[in-house]
Amino acid sequence: MAVEVRVPKEITEYREKIIFGLSIRQLLCTLVAIIIAIPSYIFLSKYLGSEITGYVVMILVIPVLAIGFIRPKGLNFEKIAVKAIDHTTSNNKKKYLTITQVELLEEIKNDIEEKQKFFRKRDKNKEEREFKGFEPKEERRKENIKNIKKQIKRAKQDIRRNKKSR
Structure with a gap:
């Protein structure tokens, strides 16, 4: 039950x-x-x-x-x-703030300018790091990727050889 x-x-x-x-x-x-x-x-x-x-x-x-x-x-x-x-x-009066289109466009323009400054600064820092050798350039990255792919290919061939020799 x-x-x-x-x-x-x-x-x-x-x-x-x-x-x-x-x-x-x-x-x-x-x-x-x-x-x-x-x-x-x-x-x-x-x-x-x-x-x-x-x-x-x-x-x-x-x-x-x-x-x-x-x-x-x-x-x-x-x-x-x-x-x-x-x-x-209660005597809480609500205050409403109206925003004109001109003010809104100015705010958007300021936001865009701030973002552009940030990205310029970021790109400049990246160029400096590449120049100092901390961050590889595009050509070096592509070469590194090719070398890694070759190493993977060789490792696969070695594994196949080891399986055949057993």
């Missing part, structure tokens, strides 16, 4: 279930909604009639239930409320 355990896809989304598959938060919000709904229905049904009272009670209870059950982007109501209050009360 195998024991099966359900593992949530994202472990941070796990919420412990207490009663009827509800978390503590959902259970408390449901109880508060019931505590608000019953007295308001009893009191308002005397004056408004049962149909209109039902709509009014729903309007009163839905926000309380939403606090317990709805979690947009994994955030609780408290976190969303704090962010909303900070957003509305």
Whole structure:
């Protein structure tokens, strides 16, 4: 007999279930909604009639239930409320900087000039190294490659001779 355990896809989304598959938060919000709904229905049904009272009670209870059950982007109501209050009360003004096409072209021109300076400097350093003998010139590189290919060819011929002599 195998024991099966359900593992949530994202472990941070796990919420412990207490009663009827509800978390503590959902259970408390449901109880508060019931505590608000019953007295308001009893009191308002005397004056408004049962149909209109039902709509009014729903309007009163839905926000309380939403606090317990709805979690947009994994955030609780408290976190969303704090962010909303900070957003509305803060005096952070956004400053927008406009860039004209002329300024943009000047920036691109400066970038190109910097890159050209870098490549000129790099090429100059390479020429100096070649002159001092640290870095072989193109002709010497090609000769070295030919010599290496000849050595590889000779090594292959030696291997073939050794196989034939055995």
